[in-house]
């Protein structure tokens with residue numbers, strides 16, 4: 001049961017679900033939604049890390065409602081934790097139907113926790129540091 005009425009965190013990305021991203025049911029493929037989440041979360045992690053990051057883990061992945069072609073897909077992110085080299089972001093995906101009679105009300109369709117690691121030019125972990 002999802003009774004959350006407002007997204008948590010800042011808007012990281014906003015796009016429209018397209019026919020090319022559907023699964024065999026005609027709904028939007030979960031892998032596409034996960035890639036949006038990973039990309040959105042990495043934008044926040046890039047800012048915190050002041051540079052490159054790599055995704056090291058995803059947990060608590062949950063898809064609560066289907067996404068339809070034409071839905072406006074908004075990826076929100078909230079910084080949960082900054083470790084020595086890692087950055088944990090809680091990511092939520094909300095949709096706003098704009099092409100159906102129910103247009104207007106937005107609702108949550110997915111959430112997960114992503115862990116990113118700040119990496120150097122050789123792809124090795126580096127300490128997350130505050131800017132000078």
Ligand SMILES: CC(C)(COP(=O)(O)OP(=O)(O)OC[C@H]1O[C@@H](n2cnc3c(N)ncnc32)[C@H](O)[C@@H]1OP(=O)(O)O)[C@@H](O)C(=O)NCCC(=O)NCCS
Pocket residue numbers: 053054055056057082083084085086087115117119123124125
């Ligand atoms: C990201 C990467 C450089 C990390 O290297 P690593 O040798 O595994 O790093 P470490 O074991 O030193 O762990 C680094 C940090 O990640 C955390 N971490 C590692 N595995 C984790 C996991 N499964 N869950 C949560 N945190 C994890 C560690 O706790 C550590 O955090 P801290 O420094 O804040 O304490 C390496 O795993 C990698 O290159 N992975 C592939 C990345 C990738 O291609 N992702 C997909 C596309 S972006």
